[in-house]
Amino acid sequence: MRQNGFRAEEIDTGRPHPARIYDYLLGGKDNYEVDRAAGDRLAAAAPEVRIGVQANRDFMRRAVRYVVGGGVRQILDIGTGLPTSPNVHEIARQVAPDVRVAYVDNDPIVNVHANALLTGAGATGVVLGDLRDPQAVVDNPEVRRVIDFDQPVALLLVAVLHFLTDAEKPEQIVATLRDALPAGSFLVLSHATGDFADRSGAQAVYTNATATLNLRSHGAVERFFDGFELVDPGLAQVPFWRPDAPPATKPGEIGFYGGVARKAR
Template sequence: MGQDGGFRAEEIDTSRPHPARIYDYLLGGKDNYEVDRRAGDELAAAAPEVRIGVQANRDFMRRAVRHVVGAGVRQILDIGTGLPTSPNVHETAHAVAPDVRVAYVDNDPIVNTHAGALLSGSGTTSTVLADLRDPQAIIDHPEVRKVIDFDEPVALLLVAIVHFLTEADEPERIVATLRDALPAGSFLVLSHATSDFADRRDAEAVYNQATATLNLRPKAAVMRFFDGFELAEPGLAQVPFWRPDAPSPAGSETIGIYGGVARKSA
């Protein structure tokens, strides 16, 4: 589904919280429902650092985008886009290089609709309704192919999305499928929630009634998603400490989100 795709109201599930809408609420956005706000409040009660954590994750994404564009990449595939929060990926990228092309992918019709409205008329972006659990369909999607040339380096963004894949979804296989579609010189930008810094089983439980469960993983498991890539310094780090460009907020050492940027050399 491209920018011009409309969705019937009944296609949008407002009976259960959705990760993108919870995230939007925690960032102070308005594109969410009461069920999402309740889940967000429960999440903040279970993990008090969650609000500074989601902001730190957004800031990591922007620093990572500036890094990959600065390294010469001119096309970005952002899977698990989330609701538009300015500055967006394309805004961040275009501030460095106006010719960067971006394909946004998300499985929530609300996200797709908002992104499509935001990007209407832009020939350098596309918005696609698709699911990370079917990576080949994303790679082959005509709206993705309209802006992404897989013969040239691509920055693949999997920011705060892989932790919504269960082990049954085979997340390592999914990431490897996407990796194998990328040519040498491409980048992977990935962030992932963890309970390495605090017991966050209560936070995981908040998502049991959501449209996707939260699956916290230790550092060693997150590292495996970078197989076939070479991590840039400082390696896999808590997101506020990945190449910070401003002082980290108080409590940053408790943020349970890892982030890394890595290059595919062959």
């Protein structure tokens, strides 16, 4: 399986990688100077980015609790990024200890860190895989070991689709994954947007990264949910998706949309 569109041995750490930039913005330590420099430029271009990535992660936590609380017992997390506690399996197992989680990412460094962290974590799997080849992800033996596609699955595509260009046909990629899921499954998705501010400067930071940043409108993000039924409140800015407490930010301050949807049939 290819990673990021090319062979793993060709991936160099001399260019910033989205997962490591994200880790740096969250305050993590699994990143390089090139990633920290890119993160600082990103924060200069989009001052809300640090609270934005934290709000996105908080959305993921609430969404995972929601789908597991609704009875789902297996999660396929594609574009998982570098491990940041609590991880998806930790959040899910606070609700139901028998949840199984398959993590997929295209960065070998993420793969190494995740494998080290998840040693002895029970029914979890870590796969080096590429979202651009969704059928290969679905067919991967390690994914199949953890995930039974005859039973409902929660598919997590959190802050990952905006690293795919339109030419890479992200809607078709999501449709391929959707078609592999049985009825009763869920899609948890978040995506960066430029709807509330000019973020061309933020996009420029990713020009020399291993993936570009492709901001999309509310309507474009909502189309990823075709074939699913959005649960209330629909596609919303992430701080306003079923918040545990009144959001600390105002509408329009965070450039991330998030939503959860169920596959009815």
